Amino acid sequence: MNIGESGFGPGAAGPLIRKIRRFVHLSVQAEKALAALEGRRRAVAPHTRLIEQEQRYDHLSVLIQGSAIRYKLLPDGRRQVVNFVLPGDIIGLRGCVFEQAFYSVTTLEACVVSPLEPNEIQDFVGTHPSLGAAVFWVTALEHTRLTERLVTLRRRSAQHRVAYLLLDLHERLEWVGLAGNGVFVLPVTQELIADTIGLSLVHVSRTLRRLQTGGLVSLSRRAVHIRDIDELAHLADYRFATRTRANLGLLPRSLFEFGSEVI
Amino acid sequence: MNIGESGFGPGAAGPLIRKIRRFVHLSVQAEKALAALEGRRRAVAPHTRLIEQEQRYDHLSVLIQGSAIRYKLLPDGRRQVVNFVLPGDIIGLRGCVFEQAFYSVTTLEACVVSPLEPNEIQDFVGTHPSLGAAVFWVTALEHTRLTERLVTLRRRSAQHRVAYLLLDLHERLEWVGLAGNGVFVLPVTQELIADTIGLSLVHVSRTLRRLQTGGLVSLSRRAVHIRDIDELAHLADYRFATRTRANLGLLPRSLFEFGSEVI
DNA sequence: CGTCAGGTTGAGGATGATCAACGAATGTGG
DNA sequence: CCACATTCGTTGATCATCCTCAACCTGACG
Numbered sequence A, B: 001m002n003i004g005e006s007g008f009g010p011g012a013a014g015p016l017i018r019k020i021r022r023f024v025h026l027s028v029q030a031e032k033a034l035a036a037l038e039g040r041r042r043a044v045a046p047h048t049r050l051i052e053q054e055q056r057y058d059h060l061s062v063l064i065q066g067s068a069i070r071y072k073l074l075p076d077g078r079r080q081v082v083n084f085v086l087p088g089d090i091i092g093l094r095g096c097v098f099e100q101a102f103y104s105v106t107t108l109e110a111c112v113v114s115p116l117e118p119n120e121i122q123d124f125v126g127t128h129p130s131l132g133a134a135v136f137w138v139t140a141l142e143h144t145r146l147t148e149r150l151v152t153l154r155r156r157s158a159q160h161r162v163a164y165l166l167l168d169l170h171e172r173l174e175w176v177g178l179a180g181n182g183v184f185v186l187p188v189t190q191e192l193i194a195d196t197i198g199l200s201l202v203h204v205s206r207t208l209r210r211l212q213t214g215g216l217v218s219l220s221r222r223a224v225h226i227r228d229i230d231e232l233a234h235l236a237d238y239r240f241a242t243r244t245r246a247n248l249g250l251l252p253r254s255l256f257e258f259g260s261e262v263i
Numbered sequence C: 001c002g003t004c005a006g007g008t009t010g011a012g013g014a015t016g017a018t019c020a021a022c023g024a025a026t027g028t029g030g
Numbered sequence D: 001c002c003a004c005a006t007t008c009g010t011t012g013a014t015c016a017t018c019c020t021c022a023a024c025c026t027g028a029c030g
Helices: A015-023 A028-039 A120-127 A129-153 A158-175 A190-197 A201-213 A229-236 B015-023 B028-039 B120-127 B129-153 B158-175 B190-197 B201-213 B229-236
Strands: A042-044 A049-051 A060-065 A068-073 A079-085 A104-107 A111-116 A183-185 A217-219 A223-226 B042-044 B049-051 B060-065 B068-073 B079-085 B104-107 B111-116 B183-185 B217-219 B223-226
Touching: A015 A028, A015 A060, A015 A129, A015 A158, A028 A060, A028 A111, A028 A129, A068 A190, A079 A129, A079 A190, A079 B129, A129 A158, A129 B079, A129 B129, A158 A183, A158 A190, A158 A201, A158 A223, A158 A229, A190 A201, A201 A217, B015 B028, B015 B060, B015 B129, B015 B158, B028 B060, B028 B111, B028 B129, B068 B190, B079 B129, B079 B190, B129 B158, B158 B183, B158 B190, B158 B201, B158 B223, B158 B229, B190 B201, B201 B217
Parallel strands: none
Antiparallel strands: A042 A111, A049 A104, A060 A111, A068 A079, A068 A104, A183 A223, A217 A223, B042 B111, B049 B104, B060 B111, B068 B079, B068 B104, B183 B223, B217 B223
């Protein structure tokens, strides 16, 4: 059933499959279809804008390798990062529902994506209805995380926020095998962190410094090392999403059956 | 095609239909099914907890009349309101996807809901696949608004935040015909506002006072009157969601066709 | 060796939190 | 209809967090 586990090379299990597998049991059939999708690879240069806010767009793809951000430029010129796009995330899905983009998407580094032509998705999901279900599920997961962030980041101190973001990134990268034991590689700058959690660059710097001298984390140029995940999680009141178990039993079969192995 | 427009009495077009109609064109078929759903009415007493955070749940319903909040109690005892539940909103939808609730839902006043048995939804959406599409669309809309709030509320002053919340509520109520010209009825207390936008009660009080003495808004016990919507919107940098037009053309027909009148 | 992006550190100031007390409105029971 | 309780709102004073401005440092890279 596993076509390959190590890395995301062609023919290996892609990050989207890995992520979904983490929570729901995929049928062989569904995995095959997804693998076919993730098999396509297109390189994207660093700092390329994939989607532009306020614009019509039809770019739809799965991020396979690298990282990107969804962000919005506010009228006063400041930038607010909505969230990080990590391998296994779908880019431009909301474009299926709304005409205009609400925010821009830009790659942070050299990336690999699996593109999907807009009209193609009709046949694709039409042939494999279970994939529509998977997409729905992924959407729900993202919504949940967004809410959690909304709740958690408000009214909490700078330390809380920074810690939370690091743990959030770590967990999401861990889902797709790109993080473990507190270590992950990501080109996060302090400015990026600031724009994400809504603090000034300066204050993020100070906060990180305190966390680092406290021995809790260490950041290098492009890697993050959380020395003691549990302690940091305690500090940030971070709940790992292991409890985010799927409960697809209640869902209409027409939308949510995964081949023969209904969850 | 319109079964009735005034109020939400039995037989009239319910708030969910009205909301959806606002953005996508519903087929007669789909509207009938929705009307049947919204036809059921169950009264709920004020301050009744419909869903409890961290609990398994299967409560699924559409709010017809009244108001509620989705909130979360943080470990330190504070309450964070995720958002208001207004007529036309679906309660407990995420319970279809996840086993545990991420937050609680409590009525703010006497409410009327249209309940849906969890196993019943299978037949319901199974018989009318277009309703699954409608649900998907509503979900996307909510997700979008959540993101907007995340982006807008961070890094903005107390005035911005308060103004934003009032405009948000007004617009959503206006979708279902419960607000207009800046006036709507809702039992919002200042504590509720504070817990929603992440400010202290005291500071909300001061901010509201300034807005009121400035003649921009006026709050009575249970009604809100925005004197000059445009000016307040300008102050809060609020964008009305008229541009939130649906773009279902890209979607797989299997999920998203609304009867014969595909959008 | 200069440039530039990214990071560090200091000083002063503003926004909003907290504590506290008081006032107003609503509801309840007699 | 009144007295009381309770919830909701107002206002003042003090304090902490975080922002802004500003200067300087560091490493990468041409």
